[in-house]
Amino acid sequence: EAGVAQSPRYKIIEKRQSVAFWCNPISGHATLYWYQQILGQGPKLLIQFQNNGVVDDSQLPKDRFSAERLKGVDSTLKIQPAKLEDSAVYLCASSLQVSNTEAFFGQGTRLTVV
Amino acid sequence: QQQVKQSPQSLIVQKGGISIINCAYENTAFDYFPWYQQFPGKGPALLIAIRPDVSEKKEGRFTISFNKSAKQFSLHIMDSQPGDSATYFCAASNSFNKFYFGSGTKLNVKP
Structure with missing residues (x-):
């Protein structure tokens, strides 16, 4: 079984630039x-x-972060404009169903904002 | 507000020893308690998980002890090995599968 795929693995951008991350969950x-x-x-x-519906986005900084999951499969996460404090690893995970099941994680995208 | 509190922040154990990591939670709506293991450059991977209807679960060298009344749970790694050196995260989730993670424990097992 293929795991959760994420790209890119690493990204370095300057503050105020925009960046997008991609995730393909487990089938x-x-x-x-x-x-x-x-x-x-x-x-x-x-x-x-x-x-393709949002269950919880209460901790998403909506003034700069956005995410979508078209057709209920792949997803993209976008940051615009980036701030220094956005430097982090962005992990995508997926699970089979909503309640009480294991979440499988991808390797993540390491973002550095300079 | 931190939903899940984890300690210690770091742990050094000799090979063959027992590693113990503790977590506490406040929200009684949590009903699934997994432990994740994370190696550098990798995403977290499920190690073992427990539901609140049992007090202990053992899988190989890994055991979760769960105390529902105290709202605490712990991970015990028996016969710790250098290959167990990693960061361990406890987590708790509700019926909507929203996971709250602890702050992590960096385990170093000395040969």
Whole structure:
């Protein structure tokens, strides 16, 4: 079974620039998550999708972050404009169904904002 | 507000020893408690998980102890090996599968 695919693996941008991350979840997984992991901290949920609908985006900084999951499969996360404090690893995860099931994580995209 | 509190922040254990990591939560709506293992440059991977209807779950050298009344749970790694050196995260989720992670414990097992 193929895992969660993310690209790019690394990205360096200047502040105020924009950046986009892509995620392809495990086939058949209805739930998709984007997490932000700052160095030395645990992952923090940014947004959770169930198919192509948003379940929770309460911690997404909506003035600069946006995410979409068209057709309930792939997802993109965009930051515009980026700030220095956005430097982190952005993890995508997916799970089979909504309740009480394992979330499988991708390797993440390491973003450095300079 | 941190939903899941994890300690210690770092842990050094000799090979063959027992590693113990503790977590506490406040929200009684949580009903699934996984532990994730993360190696550098990799995403977290599920190690073992427990539901609140049992007090202990063991898989190989890894055991979760769960105390529902105290709202605490812990990970025990028996016969710790250098290959276990990684960062461990506890987590808790509700019926909507929204996961809250602890701050992580960096484990170093000395040969």
